[in-house]
Amino acid sequence: MSSGTEAETGGRQRLWSPVRVSGAVSRLAAAGALIVIFVVLSFVAPSFLTADNLFNLGSQTSVKAVMAVGVTLVIITGGIDLSVGSVAALSGVVGVLLMAEHGLNPLLGVLGGLAVGATAGLVNGLLVSRVGLPPFIATLGMLSVARGVVLITTGAVAVFGAPDSFRVLGQGVLGPVPVPVLLIVFVALAGHVILTRTRLGRYAYVLGSNPEAARLSGVAVSRHITAVYVLSGMFAGLGGMIAASRINSGQPNFGEGLELDVIAAVVIGGASLFGGRGTILGSLIGAFLVAVIRNGAVQLGIGTFYQNVLIGLIIWLAVWWDRYQRRKFNNEETG
Amino acid sequence: MGEFAQVGESEVEPLARLTEVSKRFPGVNAVTEVSLDIFGGEVHVFAGENGAGKSTLMKILAQVDRPTSGRVEVAGAPVTHRGPAEARRLGVAMVHQEFALAPDLTVAENLFIGQEPGGFGWIRRGRERALARELLRRVGLGVRETRAVRSLSTAEQQRVEIAKALAVDARLLILDEPTASLTERESRELFTVLGELTAQGMAVCYISHRLDEIFAIGDRVTVLRDGSVVTTVPVGGMDESALVRSMVGREVDDLYPRTFREPGPVRLEARGLERPGALRHAGLTVRAGEIVGLAGLVGAGRTELARSVFGAEPATAGSIRLDGRPVRIRRPRDAIAAGIGYLTESRKSDGLALQLGVDVNITLGRLPMRGGLIDLRGQRRVAEHYRESLGIRVPRVDRAVSLLSGGNQQKVVLARILRTGAEVLLFDEPGRGMDVAAKSEMFQQLDQLAAEGRAIVLISSYLPELMNMCDRILVLRAGRVVGELEREEYSEQRIVALATGAGGEHEQRD
């Protein structure tokens, strides 16, 4: 069969194809917005570009970024995880309790927190994949259940008493680099490798794109769906532990509404809530964008209420821009 | 039809005129400077290889897509490309392969979506139904206008789409591979309807890969190659081999390359498969090196038989043996592990992950792994290999499958199943949407697989395909196998008689 297409149109000579770039467009846009906002803030808010604040910003972002990695996986399968905020609180509280009351060393305490998150994720995953609940419902239930369990265990009072060394997780530095920032890098790399190089990641995209095609290709659908929620729960648990370490306590009210910032980060980063699309790098940029806006607003003395409005606007803008670019690239020759 | 042939260039105003129309996509010239007239009363066939630009050209005519350059005129007035609604106003309607019907609404409601009779927000339902009945009569569809569209067969839904075009007084009707999922009889009925419509002065643009139907209903044929018009001629002025030559640019000497050999031992044996409403004590045996065809009307249980062997919808009773050993297949994964492969009937709904790359789709059944991780280079190599060997037209193998032409998407599905290396292969309408050359190439591959000792099941609604490729043909009706024909017994009449239950052939009952 003849195949003259590329030879005649020069499709092969082109080093980058617009289609490929379109996938990155929203990411580029979000990254551009991030840089602009960063530069502007440096000028208008004198306290913004200080070592202290940047340090703070890095570790603030880390909670959202780490959680966004897990939620990205879920969203790529066409699911959603609304429970990450509550699960983070549960992990933080249980982790601290394990150290304070059962004398676990910090490493085991943190692992305990992750295990709690993973367990909550497992329940989510089984509810979605085996019981057949819609992800929205399954994780909405978990949002409530996990929060309830936190409040019951703590009596709505913060828990303290973790050993000092636990602070390293959220407050430590390795040379000039804050540990939470290292954690972002580590988790993001792990997430990236999972998504691009493992069966789980590949199947996540396929399940999000066409679940029936996945099933007919022999993909173990339930198992992989479950695994994705387990990872999301586990990363939420890690986020919770970082947060607990930063304030050196387990706060029962931590993370209320946090899921919205995390989902916002993922969506701003170019993932599609319909599934099949999304990247770790994009979500990471999204997480930084959200964190910088919140941080910058604080520096400028803008209240949370206005921050919320701002973030909502950015979600609209990001998704509209993404769609606009996509339509353009799909239908028109450019460059 | 037929009388059109004497219409010359100048005497009649064309209904639609394309002037130097081009359409570029990133990396692809889909349509290049096409100039063309379409006249009322003609069936104008568009033919050409997969990816030649047929669908794109028709979408431009129907204003679904905007040309990169060039002019489109309908009835002498330039077209603004404001969208399908505008096209309808001008009297141009297109029936896509995926129907644009609301499955839960009734036939009558579907016919008038967007232009319901009545006013001030009210719908005059009695009038709507009366108008609907008239339209259904014109398209020869004998179903009640109050039926939900969901309950109609593919062929019936297609007829509703055509009726919808009549509802807006379309003068130019575009059909993109309309017979791809119809049986012979349904196709013939469609042709009758199209004949009546053209007799009333309508123009029909008709995309097809089936040579027989091009000659049966076409008045003129335009052959496209790599986006350009090779020729536009009256159908009578060309024979099959000339048509193929102008499409492909070379001879395709053997449409059905098959070498029959003595089959080996039984590889697949399915017995007494039951599935309520779909299969009644159905079964089949396939030997090594054999291609066994499944014939029957749409809904007769051919797909259901294949899918239950594959475990997509497992049988509630019955047994399956592979190479003499009983196997239990409850889901596709079991079948795949046992060495069974299935090429799905409908690539869009359950075959392809459309947003993902050609490479991802091809390797989905068997990921190239290296050190526990996906080998991205290996994946690319595999995809390039199939792009070459099956002639998949795509500038880069990581491009989303949704951007490929229909036939090229089908080749991707084929590549995936070929790659799995399964020993027992179930092909459900594998040639759907492929051009003649690609089909011939595919059948070559099937023959090769058979020669390697694999067992192959071939489902096709196109009898010549089955009769030329298969060692045996099983005929199904209403979920059971009603006949089995050896090669020397093949005849279209016999198969049709068995499939429809006419002709008093003996039924094979148990």
Ligand SMILES: Nc1ncnc2c1ncn2[C@@H]1O[C@H](COP(=O)(O)OP(=O)(O)OP(=O)(O)O)[C@@H](O)[C@H]1O
């Ligand atoms: N949205 C799009 N983006 C990029 N390329 C496209 C797009 N739509 C079509 N193409 C390309 O344009 C070319 C022509 O496609 P078209 O669908 O018109 O082919 P066709 O003649 O209908 O083929 P087939 O017989 O397989 O249906 C193909 O190479 C296809 O990949």
Ligand SMILES: [Mg+2]
């Ligand atoms: Mg086409």
